[in-house]
Amino acid sequence: MPIQHNISLVGIGFSWPDGTPCLTDVDVVYDAGLHGLIGSNGSGKSTLVDIITGGLDPAHGSATAPPRTHVLRQDLGLETATTVADLLGISPVLSAIDAVTQGDVAPQHFDAIGDDWDLRDRPEAAMHRAGMPGIGLDREVGTLSGGQAVRTALLGIRLARPEALILDEPTNNLDAEAREQLAGLLDGLRHRIPVLVISHDKALLERCDSISELRQVDPRNPASTLRRFEGSFSAWEATVDAEEETKRRDIRDARATADKEKRDRINQQIRQSRDERRGKKFAETKRKPPIAMGGDKENSEKSSARARALMADRERAANDRLAAAEDSLRRSEDVYLDLPDTAVGNGTRIVELQLLEDAGVVGSAQESEDDVVPLPTDETHVIVSGPEHLRISGRNGSGKSTLLERVVTGAPMSFVSAPGMGRIYEVIGRTDRIGYLPQRIRLDPEATVLETVAASNPGASDQRLRDDLARLLFRRDTVFAKVRTLSGGERFRVALARILLSAPAPRLLVLDEPTNNLDMGTVDWLVNALGGFRGALLVVSHDQDFLDRIRIDRTVPLDA
Known part of the structure; x- marks a missing residue:
């Protein structure tokens, strides 16, 4: 009978070098199954993963995990991989095999290779079975379509043959098809090995066998402790x-x-x-x-x-x-912000998009002209008017973020379409009062919260801005905190506050995957904050729960 591997944490405690407690009394065992790990930003989720994998030593307690514990960071590694081998996660092993072949018999090379001497041959067969023949290990990730890149990353998990798998926010930026592919892979693994998923994606968490929450229980102690709930996310919600x-x-x-x-x-x-x-x-x-x-x-x-x-x-x-x-009691404070200056009248044209004449043949390099689906007439000329909420949808690599950037800048289309790109729209008209929240938020780290917001509304008094910030839950002395001292969720809130409280007020709000990397509390804050915005909204998101909560009036697909 095969040995059952598990991830075990016994009495784990951890403090930062300055003495600030981070984790306390963490006791949990994960056997085969799909296990969700949730908690607010800064609660210690990533720290716990580093302890499991040996990257950090706990102050007390012990952590054990199978030798072949595979960790996949956010976005399935799509953001950091350069080549297909990188995306498959096999570059270190291939380098070790090449070194030994050339006569370097250092012990660390053999440790890296283990039993994977055939690793250079296995990917080719796996790629062929996945419908991607002819893609070499040295090929640059940037030349793959979005779907190919996701399928390659998922193949990397299979090639790793893990005894345990840990994924950190794996669905960030993944389109619906890629999410289903990931779910299928996890369903196949959950019966054999422990799979631990850090996520705020409710659809993914609903598939889990258990939910573990890291949470600060004692307000006088900043350390988080872990509590495990059996069942899916909805079972956790009902219990809480x-x-x-x-x-x-x-x-x-x-x-x-x-x-x-x-x-x-x-x-x-x-x-x-x-x-x-x-x-x-x-x-x-x-x-x-x-x-x-x-x-x-x-x-x-x-x-x-x-x-x-x-x-x-x-x-x-x-x-x-x-x-x-x-x-x-869990804190669940509501945001109330009235933004009358963002209001636009019904029928007011905010954005006009025109499909390029040759867009019908723009698409994946794997497609032929026979595969092109005729476009509905109302999608060749798209007008966003009044307080309309429009979603731009499409698979990974179809050009959603590129379109948003062109809406924001007003720049003409001046690039050659990449493999996998879908319909390409030209921006032929737009309001000049646009608030843009990109995926990567950049703020002056040395500015305070109040200074950051005041820079976008220099005519407003400090008291007025403080009153508005208080309604966005930045209260009392928190407005004087420097950006560099804030958590990721807090920086996100500052970035959106800077947009919503700017002068002139935006009439169009453009959001590119806004819920990526946000904990559930910050997503709730975002939904509440958007409730006071009266202008038009243009959003790219694969988070269906978030989309349902902010009201989407219409969807424009970029898929060819």
């Missing part, structure tokens, strides 16, 4: 919702108790004051000898002090229980 409702009931009960203790303390003080007045009046009548009156007064003061201390302790304990109950 039920727990949150219980916590809200506990808060109501704790608040009622705290209010009662406060009333009891006040009533006790009123009674003591009344008794003290009576005692003073009684003393003035001299109905007892002075020595007896002095003893009564001393006893009364001691009794009153004990009663006040007891009531104060009870009220303090009730308030502590209330604070603890409130701290246990």
